[in-house]
Amino acid sequence: MELTDLTLLELSRKLAAREASSVEAVRGSLARIERLDARVKAFLLVDEVGALAAANASDARRKAGAPLGPLDGVPVALKDLFCTAGLATTAGSRILEGFVPPFDATAVRLLREAGLPILGKTNMDEFAMGSSTENSGFFPSRNPWDLSRSPGGSSGGSAAAVAARMAFGALGTDTGGSIRQPAALTGTVGLKPTYGRVSRYGVVAFASSLDQVGPFARTVSDVAALLRILAGHDPCDSTSSTRPAPDYLASVEQDVKGLRLGMPREYFELEGLDAEVRAAVDGACRAFETLGAKLVPLSLPHTKYALATYYLVAPAEASSNLARYDGVRYGLRVPARGLREMYAQTRDRGFGPEVKRRILLGTYALSAGYYDAYYLKAQKVRTLIRRDFDAAWDKVDVIVSPTSPAPAFRLGEKVDDPLAMYANDVFTLPCNLAGLPGMSLPCGFARSGLPIGLQILGKHFDEATVLRVGRAFERAHDFVRAPPLGEA
Amino acid sequence: MKLSREQVRHVATLAHLALTEEEEVKVQQQLSAILEAMETLRELDTAEVEPTSHAVSDVGGWRDDVAKPSLPPEKALQNAPARVGTSFAVPRILE
Numbered sequence: 001m002e003l004t005d006l007t008l009l010e011l012s013r014k015l016a017a018r019e020a021s022s023v024e025a026v027r028g029s030l031a032r033i034e035r036l037d038a039r040v041k042a043f044l045l046v047d048e049v050g051a052l053a054a055a056n057a058s059d060a061r062r063k064a065g066a067p068l069g070p071l072d073g074v075p076v077a078l079k080d081l082f083c084t085a086g087l088a089t090t091a092g093s094r095i096l097e098g099f100v101p102p103f104d105a106t107a108v109r110l111l112r113e114a115g116l117p118i119l120g121k122t123n124m125d126e127f128a129m130g131s132s133t134e135n136s137g138f139f140p141s142r143n144p145w146d147l148s149r150s151p152g153g154s155s156g157g158s159a160a161a162v163a164a165r166m167a168f169g170a171l172g173t174d175t176g177g178s179i180r181q182p183a184a185l186t187g188t189v190g191l192k193p194t195y196g197r198v199s200r201y202g203v204v205a206f207a208s209s210l211d212q213v214g215p216f217a218r219t220v221s222d223v224a225a226l227l228r229i230l231a232g233h234d235p236c237d238s239t240s241s242t243r244p245a246p247d248y249l250a251s252v253e254q255d256v257k258g259l260r261l262g263m264p265r266e267y268f269e270l271e272g273l274d275a276e277v278r279a280a281v282d283g284a285c286r287a288f289e290t291l292g293a294k295l296v297p298l299s300l301p302h303t304k305y306a307l308a309t310y311y312l313v314a315p316a317e318a319s320s321n322l323a324r325y326d327g328v329r330y331g332l333r334v335p336a337r338g339l340r341e342m343y344a345q346t347r348d349r350g351f352g353p354e355v356k357r358r359i360l361l362g363t364y365a366l367s368a369g370y371y372d373a374y375y376l377k378a379q380k381v382r383t384l385i386r387r388d389f390d391a392a393w394d395k396v397d398v399i400v401s402p403t404s405p406a407p408a409f410r411l412g413e414k415v416d417d418p419l420a421m422y423a424n425d426v427f428t429l430p431c432n433l434a435g436l437p438g439m440s441l442p443c444g445f446a447r448s449g450l451p452i453g454l455q456i457l458g459k460h461f462d463e464a465t466v467l468r469v470g471r472a473f474e475r476a477h478d479f480v481r482a483p484p485l486g487e488a
Numbered sequence: 489m490k491l492s493r494e495q496v497r498h499v500a501t502l503a504h505l506a507l508t509e510e511e512e513v514k515v516q517q518q519l520s521a522i523l524e525a526m527e528t529l530r531e532l533d534t535a536e537v538e539p540t541s542h543a544v545s546d547v548g549g550w551r552d553d554v555a556k557p558s559l560p561p562e563k564a565l566q567n568a569p570a571r572v573g574t575s576f577a578v579p580r581i582l583e
Contacts, residue, residue, distance in 0.1 A: 102563040195544045209542050235551045239542065242549060308526045319503060326504070328576050330567035339581045344506035353514075356505060360496070361519055363503040377529050379539030384532065386543050418518055419525055435543030460544055 003028040005482070008074055008168040008222035015062070015073045022055035022062075022073030025168070026117050029075050033119070033166045036485060041141045042151075042160040044080050046120040047087055051075060054117035061115065069114030071225055077167035079158045080121035081128055082108050082213075083202040091204040092124040092154075094137040095350025096331045105202025106234045107171060107213050114229045119167055122157030126352045127322065128178055128206045130154050131424040134415045135354045142411070143186060144483035145450050149408040152182030152424075155216070159186040162216045163483055169217040169226050173203060175210045176310050177403075177428025180440035183216060184403035184453020187442045187481060189470070190216045191223045194461045195435035196241040198227075199234030207317035208239075210310075210432040218480050220441060220470040224248035227463060243461055251464045256472040257292035259465070261285070262396030266303035267427055274406040280444030280452040281402045284473060288400070291472055296396050300388040303430060305381050310429040311422060312365050312378035318355075319362030325350060357418060386434045393459050398469050401427050403440040403453035427455060437463045441470045442479035451479070490520045 003025050006014065014020045030048055037043055058073035060066075083089050083101035090096045104112065111118065125135035133141040133156035141156045143149040144164040151160040155172030159182035162170050172179040174192035183190025191214045198213040205211060215226035231245035263285060268278070285295055327333035327346035334345040351359070365374035392399060404424060414421045431438040436457050443454035454473070458466035474480075496516045500507045507515060558564075561574040570577040 099567055102559055102566060195542070238550065241544070302532075305529060305532065308529050311522065312526060312529075323504075327569060328578055331569075333569035336579060339579050340504070341506075342579050343504040347504055348506040348508075351505075353511075356507075356511070357515065357518060357522075359503050359505065360499050360515060361522060364491075364495075364499045364519070364523075367499065367502060374526065376539055377534060379541060380534035380537040381529050381532055382540040382543070383537050384534070386540055419521060433540075433543065 004032050004165045007219050008071065008217050009219070009225055011168055012071050012074050018062070022058040022117060023052065025073065026051045026055040026075045026119070029119055029166055029168070036164055036166060039142065039147055040144055040160050040164050041139055042122050042157040042164065042166060043077070043120045044090060044123050044138060044157065045088055047118060050087065051117040051119050054112070058115045058117065069116070070229065072115030073117070074168050075117040075119050076111065077119045077122050077158060077161045077170040078108060079124050079155050079170070079172045081124060081173050081204045082171060083204070084108055084118070084121065087121065089121065089204070090137070091128070092126040092136045092138065093350065093352070093355070094332065095325045095346070099330050101202070103202060106199035106236060107230050108202065110229050122161050122170060124157055125154035126355050127204065127318070128154040128173055128175055129318070129354050129358055131177070131181055131421055132411070132415065133157060134411060135352055137352055140411055143408045144485055145187065146408065148410055149450070150185065150411050152185035152404070152408065154178040156182045158216050159183055159188055159190065162186070162188045162218060164485060165482060169215055169222055171213060172216055173211055173213050174432065175206050175314060176432050177425040179214045179216065180428050180438055180453070180455060181404050181424060183440040185408040185451070187451030187479065187483070188216050188218060189220055189223050189439065189441045190214065191227060191439040191463070191466070192431065192437060193227060193231065193463055194437045196239050197245070197437070197461065197463065198230045199237040199240045201234055201236035205321040207314040208321060209317060210314060220467055220474050221249065221252055223439070224252045224467045241461065246464055248464055248467055252467050252471045254468050255292065256288065256469055259293045259398070259469065260296050260396040261288055261293050261469070262296050262298045262392055262399040264298055264300045264303065264399060264401060266300050267401040270405060270426065272405055273402065276446040277402050277404070277406060277452050281400070281454055284443040284454045285400060287473060287476055291476060298392055298395060300392060300430065302381065302384045302388050306385055306430040306433060307422060307426055309378045309381045309385060309433060310425070311361070312374050313382060313433070315358040315362030316365045316375050317362070319359045319366065322355070322359055354418070382433050385430055389434045389436060397465055399457040401455045403427060403455040407446045407448065407450035407452055431457050436460060437466050439466050439470050441474060443473070443477070444479060491516055491523065
């Protein structure tokens with residue numbers, strides 16, 4: 001048994017009992033990264049010096065009896081979309097190569113203030129646009145369960161780091177499924193909180209009405225513990241909610257007797273839903289019945305329009321957000337004679353194909369003569385999708401479904417077919433369009449050995465119930481396993 | 489909806505992207521296919537539907553307009569590809 005085999009809360013308790021030190025935990029993680037990451041390629045940057053300094057400080061606080069944060073000393077990793085003061089931040093893009101932020105994102109500041117050492121920055125699809133990490137401007141990450149397959153994306157590096165036990169937890173972001181889908185594909189737990197629950201300040205923006213920060217870990221309780229640190233209002237993000245955040249750990253062990261779990265017909269009857277995924281999720285639903293929950297079939301009639309809606313709204317917002325990468329204030333500049341020429345050359349060289357595709361699609365959807373037909377239309381359909389959920393909440397407390405239509409796909413399998421890649425997100429997109437909290441947790445394995453994810457969606461700001469339902473399942477059916485990775 | 493090469497060029501100009509000939513052809517095909525898939529939204533009558541720009545209603549709120557210290561110029565300029573004194577430098581914009 002190595003320290004890295006402990007879950008985040010197990011390590012936290014061991015630190016509290018002085019049976020291990022934060023420095024030992026960080027050294028354990030760093031050794032594992034050193035041993036495995038040449039194959040998994042989860043990290044873009046490992047901050048050995050910074051992580052050890054934070055661990056030393058944590059151990060010193062504990063020794064001195066100084067006040068400690070709830071997870072003080074537990075090392076975690078960050079998706080490279082979070083600005084980190086003094087630590088390079090690329091958003092997975094060549095256009096930001098060499099960029100060193102002068103400030104921390106609020107989520108990062110909260111982790112640092114709580115005493116969590118930061119191991120490094122994880123790989124991702126460029127500007128969080130993708131479902132496989134193959135759109136990274138640097139290299140694709142690999143799924144620890146099968147190195148020829150993708151860990152999902154866009155937060156694939158964070159998911160792979162947690163699955164391979166190189167980090168006890170990690171932060172990701174989720175705009176259309178970028179936490180939940182990689183969690184499903186790597187057998188980890190990933191939570192996208194309600195829009196507005198966690199500050200987006202200092203997180204490189206993709207689609208501002210959809211982006212949300214959330215945690216990855218190996219268990220539901222670990223994720224609850226991380227969310228407790230992250231949730232809350234931030235004056236630097238006017239869309240962050242002033243609603244107080246509850247103590248998610250305090251309610252996570254409550255049972256699910258009498259809770260109503262909605263099963264949306266449109267999700268379970270999707271053409272192309274993998275039979276083994278369907279069987280595993282059906283099995284999870286039966287398990288919930290055994291635990292005393294009530295299954296309620298329901299309909300979310302506008303589900304089939306979510307993909308088109310999302311791929312108009314998100315690129316439109318992205319085309320505006322990414323206008324800032326112009327070679328003037330930070331990142332790449334390609335020298336040219338005139339200003340416009342410099343902009344265009346810099347952006348052409350700095351952005352990868354998917355980012356360009358989405359900028360062009362978004363620019364088109366917002367351009368004169370097409371705005372009403374595309375962007376405004378999509379915003380109206382977004383209302384219909386949101387109303388589907390509003391109606392569902394009269395009948396159910398949470399909604400359960402598969403997270404991803406199939407287990408992890410092979411690297412290279414879909415990279416040249418944007419529409420096939422977008423179809424990965426069919427179960428995760430509606431949640432972002434409606435601003436709801438959603439979590440993925442392991443609910444079984446395919447015959448190939450690849451993990452399968454169960455998605456749980458909740459009402460706005462009701463992460464507590466989502467976590468509690470997830471934990472009840474996990475308590476009854478523990479699918480937390482270590483991936484093989486060719487070692488004992 | 490099939491995009492013409494001229495439309496692709498126009499949108500690229502709006503987006504400040506200098507596409508190569510090869511990229512233009514690929515983008516024309518791919519965006520046309522994507523836009524065709526988007527046509528499905530036309531099936532829905534949305535004449536009476538209000539648009540949603542943010543899905544969660546109780547977020548937001550403005551903070552008081554109080555001046556606070558911001559980044560010192562050296563830090564704000566630390567990533568500048570080119571600078572003159574305390575300014576970002578850009579190529580000449582007037583001949």
